Amino acid sequence: MSLTADGMLRDGSHTLAETLLQPGPMVSRERVLLTDPIRATLALPDGWLELSIRRPEVAWIYPVLARLQHLGSLQANWDSHGGRRISGDAIVTSLHVLGAVMEDQTPSPWIVPRSDGGLQLEWHEGARDLELLIRPDNRVALYFSDDSGAEEQSESAVGPSQTPMIRDFLSRVTG
């Protein structure tokens, strides 16, 4: 296929437009709109996770997915101190939490593995720190500290009731 002087793509004796306009065999195709969610698959240590990503995609989604994919592939003793493999539950829980609390313009978290097989989501701005510890058993611990040295922490099972509190702390760090 070549590009002709008149700006048309040519394949043999037909322009691309001519080729497309030629009647072809009737094939039923699924109708896909450009606004339809993007379907993606994330490999987990113990299986797969099917994802549906809303368009337009938020800026943080692909870096986060790439990081989680990488952390999920770590082998035991990845830290040289006997660290456990990252649990699939911790990855799924992290995505649930981020999906619930992140806005379009929220900075991406720094995602680090924990030796116990959990994950840690961190945001830092100057002396303000927010750390969400996603434990392998799906409990989430929150640790916040600010410029004044004030510290707050809590721990509970994952649930919608946590969302407002995490959003509040997140805005205090990134806002």
Add this chain to the structure above:
Amino acid sequence: MAGPNEQEPDDDGSITDEMTLWRRISPLWWTFDAKLGTHRVTSAAFEDHPDGSSMSVTIAEEAVGVDVLLDGHEGYGVASFPARVARHDCGQHLVRRPLPKNPAHAEVVGRKTDAVKKKLRLASTVLVQPS
């Protein structure tokens, strides 16, 4: 680390407050802070071992060199913090646990709360940058 029915080992005063402790840090525990222009270590790097043993460190003043921590650990970095911070600011006991290949090996024994881990993070400097 001492189990629930075991007594926590005594703090070893021969590891003095003036000494420096080195900790080998996985490349996954560092991030580059563009504002500060340096690498930053996460508090997750200051946990006890998942098997229950306490956090490993090396006593800098007694180590043959920093290479002993990095042998076979390509890409790793080393963080350095004062023994005084671990003992007095974080309430940890410092205990010698010599290893055949690293006689200067020790453990930082005690509960690693979020506040303790943050203090250790803030007290740490980058001795060897991760690559």
